[in-house]
Amino acid sequence: MDFSVLLRFFKARKFSYLTGFAFMFAASFIQTLFPRVLGSAVDLMKASGFAVRQVMFQVLWMTLIAAAVFVCTFLWRNIIIANARNLECYFREELVRHFLKLSPAFYNTRKTGDLIAYAINDISAVRMTFGPATAMSFNGIVICFSSVYFMFATVDARLTLITLAPLPFIILLMLFTGRKVQTRFRIVQNQFGAVSDRVQENISGIRVIKAYVQERSEMERFSALSSRMKQANLDLIRVSAALPAMIEFGFAICFVLNLVFGSRMVLRGEISIGMFVAFNGYLSLIVNPIVSIGRIVTIFQRGMASLGRLHDILRIQPDIQDLPQAADIQPDGPVELRDLTFHYDGTGTPALKDISLVLPKGHTLGIIGHTGSGKSTLASLLFRFFYVESGRIFLNGRDINGYTLEALRGGLGYVPQDTFIFAASVRENIVFFKDGYSEEEVREAARLSMIADSIGGLPEGYDTILGERGVNLSGGQKQRLAIARALIRNPAILILDDALSAVDAVTEGLILERLRQTRQGKTNILISHRVSAVMEADEIIVLDKGMIVERGTHAQLLKEGGLYYDIYTEQHEDGQSAYPKKA
Ligand SMILES: Nc1ncnc2c1ncn2[C@@H]1O[C@H](COP(=O)(O)OP(=O)(O)OP(=O)(O)O)[C@@H](O)[C@H]1O
Structure with a gap:
């Protein structure tokens, strides 16, 4: 012992x-x-x-x-x-x-x-x-x-x-x-x-x-x-x-x-x-x-x-640790994946297979696909939540395993699919218990994520104490609060994992517009089931069973008439698209 x-x-x-x-x-x-x-x-x-x-x-x-x-x-x-x-x-x-x-x-x-x-x-x-x-x-x-x-x-x-x-x-x-x-x-x-x-x-x-x-x-x-x-x-x-x-x-x-x-x-x-x-x-x-x-x-x-x-x-060793020569600098800019294949422990089929892509600095990548297609897995690998062999993921040209965990994660902003709200004040939830953010920064992050009005309606505004897991907020409010938490850090690379799924279409459009304006020159990855959330991205990849089955801009993908087109038509009320499906 x-x-x-x-x-x-x-x-x-x-x-x-x-x-x-x-x-x-x-x-x-x-x-x-x-x-x-x-x-x-x-x-x-x-x-x-x-x-x-x-x-x-x-x-x-x-x-x-x-x-x-x-x-x-x-x-x-x-x-x-x-x-x-x-x-x-x-x-x-x-x-x-x-x-x-x-x-x-x-x-x-x-x-x-x-x-x-x-x-x-x-x-x-x-x-x-x-x-x-x-x-x-x-x-x-x-x-x-x-x-x-x-x-x-x-x-x-x-x-x-x-x-x-x-x-x-x-x-x-x-x-x-x-x-x-x-x-x-x-x-x-x-x-x-x-x-x-x-x-x-x-x-x-x-x-x-x-x-x-x-x-x-x-x-x-x-x-x-x-x-x-x-x-x-x-x-x-x-x-x-x-x-x-x-x-x-x-x-x-x-x-x-x-x-x-x-x-x-x-x-x-x-x-x-x-x-x-x-x-x-x-x-x-x-x-x-x-x-x-x-x-x-x-x-x-x-x-x-x-x-x-x-x-x-x-005595259980964390399976993901800093390597001896790991760089203590935050990643910035381009994201590159080379032939990335990933299995969860104890599973036979890969959650991701042969994924290759290059996302230049300042660009926005949209990831879309049906449930279970591997979207969240891709996001979690960028954070090294699970082990990925060297030579597969590069940030700023450096292998992801070459960063210290603190620096790597410090350079990334993440809004996970299942947002977590702490039983603390609204302000503490945005700054995430960190000192050093001004009141203006807190309010700006809330404005950008379209949660400022809702906070104004709470009994004590930014000082309102939220219930455990944010029980006194709606699903959409929780998501927007979590987005404010990510935005206040102004990360080099921002990843929103289905983070707008509970907000209405108009609010979603407004948040995305604000992101486009404020994140000029920064890299974004938008993961969604909804075409509306990714359609403005510089490049969209469509995942199916862990593989990229289509890639291109919104217009290109619609013209292709493949899975993206199907998802798009499914999501438009009358099932009609301006783009007739290719024969
Ligand atoms: N922790 C885990 N352990 C084992 N398998 C997992 C784990 N998390 C996800 N998977 C499996 O990996 C595959 C991809 O899951 P992932 O969560 O990445 O899909 P997704 O595209 O994000 O789905 P959704 O849109 O429903 O969130 C699924 O088959 C899922 O069952």
């Missing part, structure tokens, strides 16, 4: 940890002085004609011990528990940083709920392990060792051995049970992932569920999952709950042995009554740490299971 994330954290905070452990050591050790002083006080009081001053002195000792334990405990708890919270925060940030690095191919095979479980449950289990559980173990070890030492050294070795005889059995039992806890906890975590995934899907798909009256069947599916999770938890509890009970039973035997043999030694005068009291005090002191071993083992086992799960995720 790779502990590098943990080690980095501990290294950075070693002084804080050392201070915390020093106070913890002091608190635990000082605590074990108490039974000795109590025993001495009892012996003093038992002696005939005892000196009150001496007893008062012992009482003062006990008060000082209690005060020192209080101060040291307060300090170590603050330091160690605060560090555990810092660890949790650090680990979660590392995980999310890793999630952000992973490419779309990773998310194709993972479920959201499961990934949420990593960020919440697993990290919390790691915090518990390296916070409370580590503190409890250290504290317990110091208390047990010093108590047993005092029992041996200052009371009686034989009595100590007899009384503590059940301890090895208790420890073996704990080790045996711990392994089972770890296995069962992994199952619980997986079930938790499945349940949260279902809840998440139900909430995001609530409209579809209602429209199809699927509430009952969804509830049944959810109940089945929830019961499975309950069962996994019950299986876990069955093992983990038995442990403390068994340990307490073991200790009850220790106390009985102590009572039988210790009292006999007092009666025989082998040990004083004060020593017997001190011995009992030590025995009581070690009960808590040893009873907590059950809890500690459970927490450790859970923590280790979670650490294993986190490790499995963290």
Whole structure:
């Protein structure tokens, strides 16, 4: 297992940890002085004609011990528990940083709920392990060792051995049970992932569920999952709950042995009554740490299971990374594709086949084709969302793999087919949480994308907080807001992937006209099902089953009378075209 994330954290905070452990050591050790002083006080009081001053002195000792334990405990708890919270925060940030690095191919095979479980449950289990559980173990070890030492050294070795005889059995039992806890906890975590995934899907798909009256069947599916999770938890509890009970039973035997043999030694005068009291005090002191071993083992086992799960995720290398010599300059201008063929993992048929094209700087390319013809795939390859071998895609004459991801994507503006609106203000959605854009720039981007009037109608204009995924906007408004987000960056190459599908024809025409005016000299790629969105492009390619089947200008393609012509005629009300189809 790779502990590098943990080690980095501990290294950075070693002084804080050392201070915390020093106070913890002091608190635990000082605590074990108490039974000795109590025993001495009892012996003093038992002696005939005892000196009150001496007893008062012992009482003062006990008060000082209690005060020192209080101060040291307060300090170590603050330091160690605060560090555990810092660890949790650090680990979660590392995980999310890793999630952000992973490419779309990773998310194709993972479920959201499961990934949420990593960020919440697993990290919390790691915090518990390296916070409370580590503190409890250290504290317990110091208390047990010093108590047993005092029992041996200052009371009686034989009595100590007899009384503590059940301890090895208790420890073996704990080790045996711990392994089972770890296995069962992994199952619980997986079930938790499945349940949260279902809840998440139900909430995001609530409209579809209602429209199809699927509430009952969804509830049944959810109940089945929830019961499975309950069962996994019950299986876990069955093992983990038995442990403390068994340990307490073991200790009850220790106390009985102590009572039988210790009292006999007092009666025989082998040990004083004060020593017997001190011995009992030590025995009581070690009960808590040893009873907590059950809890500690459970927490450790859970923590280790979670650490294993986190490790499995963290070691996944993003399949798309910067090459060592990658250029950190943003691409600009011409786009060239040479014989590009692309398969999605695990699919037999290529999503794109033998695609070659040259799009000069400042030109607009239109891509049209039926659903599933490969249009969005082409766009996502320009962003290196998926791996493409070198020698296939060139931007500005440089192979796409020769750019750093940040520079490459920084030079491209993208409005994907499924626009994503964040639960934030309209302004934040346009600037995308980046500082540095002026109010004028925000308003200009909104004007260009024809969303300014709609924003004016919102209760707080640009400061209106939008619902999750933009639920309080229409489909067309969401698309226009997403276009504003791309336009404010003024990218060298702008790609609109069916980004006007939900706006009416007049608005679409107005947006395209504004784009033509403002993006003079810049490169644009317009992907659409609709002829109206691409007809003004300098060149249009028609995709069918991943291949370019036609290319040319609008007029040329209509004259050809092929697929483009068919799409055009399908989309004009009366099915009539000014261009008669070629025989
Ligand atoms: N993540 C993926 N994994 C596997 N196959 C995929 C994936 N995304 C798309 N495909 C497949 O690749 C082919 C091209 O899909 P693509 O999304 O590029 O089509 P499109 O032309 O953009 O369609 P639409 O107009 O409906 O958006 C389709 O057969 C599709 O099923």
